[in-house]
Amino acid sequence: MAEVIVNRVAQNATDAIIQNQSVLSSIQEMSYWKIFFTFISVVLVWDQVSYQIKKGSIAGPRFKFYPIIGPFLESLDPKFEEYKAKWDSGELSCVSIFHKFVVIASTRDLSRKILQAPKYVKPCVVDVAIKILRPSNWVFLDGKAHTDYRRSLNGLFTKAALAKYLPSQEKIMDKYIEKFVEFSKETDYEPRVFFHEMREILCALSLGSFCGDWITEDQVRGIADDYYLVTAALELVNFPIILPFTKTWYGKRTADAAMKIFENCAQMSKDYIAKGGEPKCVMDAWCKLMHDAKYKNDEDSRLFHREFSNKEISEAIFTFLFASQDASSSLACWLFQIVADRPDVLQKIREEQLAVRNNDMNTELTIDLIEKMEYTSMVVKETLRYRPPVLMVPYVVKNNFPVTPSYTAPKGAMLISTLYPSLHDPEVYDDPEEFIPERWVEGSKANDNKKNWLVFGCGPHVCLGQTYVLITFAALLGKFALHTEFEHKVTPLSEKIKVFATIFPKDDLFMSFKKRDPITGEVTE
Numbered sequence: 236m237a238e239v240i241v242n243r244v245a246q247n248a249t250d251a252i253i254q255n256q257s258v259l260s261s262i263q264e265m266s267y268w269k270i271f272f273t274f275i276s277v278v279l280v281w282d283q284v285s286y287q288i289k290k291g292s293i294a295g296p297r298f299k300f301y302p303i304i305g306p307f308l309e310s311l312d313p314k315f316e317e318y319k320a321k322w323d324s325g326e327l328s329c330v331s332i333f334h335k336f337v338v339i340a341s342t343r344d345l346s347r348k349i350l351q352a353p354k355y356v357k358p359c360v361v362d363v364a365i366k367i368l369r370p371s372n373w374v375f376l377d378g379k380a381h382t383d384y385r386r387s388l389n390g391l392f393t394k395a396a397l398a399k400y401l402p403s404q405e406k407i408m409d410k411y412i413e414k415f416v417e418f419s420k421e422t423d424y425e426p427r428v429f430f431h432e433m434r435e436i437l438c439a440l441s442l443g444s445f446c447g448d449w450i451t452e453d454q455v456r457g458i459a460d461d462y463y464l465v466t467a468a469l470e471l472v473n474f475p476i477i478l479p480f481t482k483t484w485y486g487k488r489t490a491d492a493a494m495k496i497f498e499n500c501a502q503m504s505k506d507y508i509a510k511g512g513e514p515k516c517v518m519d520a521w522c523k524l525m526h527d528a529k530y531k532n533d534e535d536s537r538l539f540h541r542e543f544s545n546k547e548i549s550e551a552i553f554t555f556l557f558a559s560q561d562a563s564s565s566l567a568c569w570l571f572q573i574v575a576d577r578p579d580v581l582q583k584i585r586e587e588q589l590a591v592r593n594n595d596m597n598t599e600l601t602i603d604l605i606e607k608m609e610y611t612s613m614v615v616k617e618t619l620r621y622r623p624p625v626l627m628v629p630y631v632v633k634n635n636f637p638v639t640p641s642y643t644a645p646k647g648a649m650l651i652s653t654l655y656p657s658l659h660d661p662e663v664y665d666d667p668e669e670f671i672p673e674r675w676v677e678g679s680k681a682n683d684n685k686k687n688w689l690v691f692g693c694g695p696h697v698c699l700g701q702t703y704v705l706i707t708f709a710a711l712l713g714k715f716a717l718h719t720e721f722e723h724k725v726t727p728l729s730e731k732i733k734v735f736a737t738i739f740p741k742d743d744l745f746m747s748f749k750k751r752d753p754i755t756g757e758v759t760e
């Protein structure tokens with residue numbers, strides 16, 4: 236019996252060897268081309284099968300039309316209309332680009348669910364963002380580490396803290412009123428592209444608020460001029476190594492230079508606060524919290540019982556600039572365009588601005604003053620709803636996430652919350668495609684419905700700068716309405732949406748500014 240078994244085993248082993256040899260010899264007989272094409276076929280089939288498995292029952296192309304790359308080429312030049320079509324295709328839809336599987340949630344409730352699910356998701360950043368912002372940066376923290384760090388930053392953006400930054404901001408606004416008028420004078424007040432000027436004023440305002448007098452005008456101008464290189468570097472797919480003279484190289488170089496400047500500012504701010512100085516900018520406020528925490532032991536102060544290094548502060552300040560620059564520039568472009576196109580709205584803003592100042596142009600900006608600007612603030616809010624700068628927020632799935640009872644987003648997928656659809660929801664906003672500031676009056680349907688207000692996201696990563704934005708823009712719009720007469724040249728592309736990280740008027744905003752007497756309304760050329 237044992238002999239039979241041994242023979243059988245021996246026979247099987249011989250068969251296996253013969254089989255292996257025949258596989259090997261058939262592989263050896265295959266030409267390299269055959270091996271290559273077999274490999275490609277396996278990869279292509281796997282690409283489609285994996286897509287089908289991940290897609291499940293949700294909306295999306297039946298197959299990957301362009302194998303492997305998917306709609307990669309379209310993603311390089313994103314179109315608002317294509318995004319909209321995607322959102323309209325289903326509450327959950329998908330695309331697959333290279334190995335990245337992307338699920339898009341288009342309803343308010345699903346978007347909120349994703350933003351509020353830190354157990355399953357964390358913010359998704361393109362690989363190059365980690366290189367540009369540096370891996371040590373606080374924005375890449377997750378879970379409790381993020382919540383704790385975030386608590387230490389919240390104090391820099393409370394109304395009480397923001398009040399301290401207003402004098403610096405007002406000086407910058409005054410300067411740019413003059414600059415915009417001078418710039419318009421160059422073309423004899425013929426409207427010209429103002430896209431870059433809007434980006435510059437926002438960069439100057441942000442840096443003024445973050446670094447106060449510690450940053451010089453030349454440094455601000457340098458960062459404002461070069462910052463677009465950072466935005467341009469953040470393409471969805473990039474070469475894994477930063478090669479000299481590529482977009483990512485320029486982006487990183489710009490970011491490093493800015494962070495070096497912020498590091499020096501942080502030291503000056505520390506020295507100033509150590510000598511008993513009062514905070515005038517975000518850095519000062521941060522150093523003051525650290526300084527005061529030495530003598531306190533409450534829960535909030537304990538967050539500052541360690542020295543935040545200049546490097547750490549500079550990296551955080553860069554994230555504030557990074558988070559604010561594109562979104563705020565987008566808001567500025569739409570705000571000026573929309574208001575210039577609606578003289579009745581501009582008229583009401585001017586009346587309110589005079590009234591809150593009791594016609595006294597020496598009145599300085601304060602939080603109290605801005606809080607009285609109810610109509611102006613409604614215009615800012617309606618602009619944010621009508622043209623929300625951030626259309627979508629990408630997250631990455633950490634653990635398989637049952638987004639609906641019938642669909643589980645797979646680990647590793649990108650899960651996108653859309654903000655635009657809930658801000659144009661006709662159930663909450665009557666005539667959502669109309670610009671109606673009055674919809675925000677106290678007690679109105681729009682104002683009472685907080686769930687649809689997703690302009691700044693929600694959940695643990697909700698925008699740190701949201702109060703700052705509402706305050707700064709009410710102040711900015713008010714001052715420009717009083718001191719300048721602005722004109723917008725409407726072109727066929729003015730109302731069309733260009734997507735460049737955030738959204739902008741497709742014609743890049745043709746405007747002109749003239750000096751105006753705030754009391755008499757007289758315009759001077």
Ligand code: HEM
Pocket residue numbers: 350358374385554555556558559562563566623624625628690691692693694695696697698699700701703704
């Ligand atoms: C119109 C202007 C702005 C818009 C529309 C906007 C919108 C957003 C959105 C949608 C998010 C993601 C929220 C989420 O994931 O739930 C975000 C995050 C963030 N924003 Fe803003 N933002 C604006 C301006 C600013 C400014 C001026 C700052 C300056 C401090 C800022 C700082 C941040 C930071 C630090 C985060 C990340 C927060 C975290 O991960 O904890 N943003 N913003």
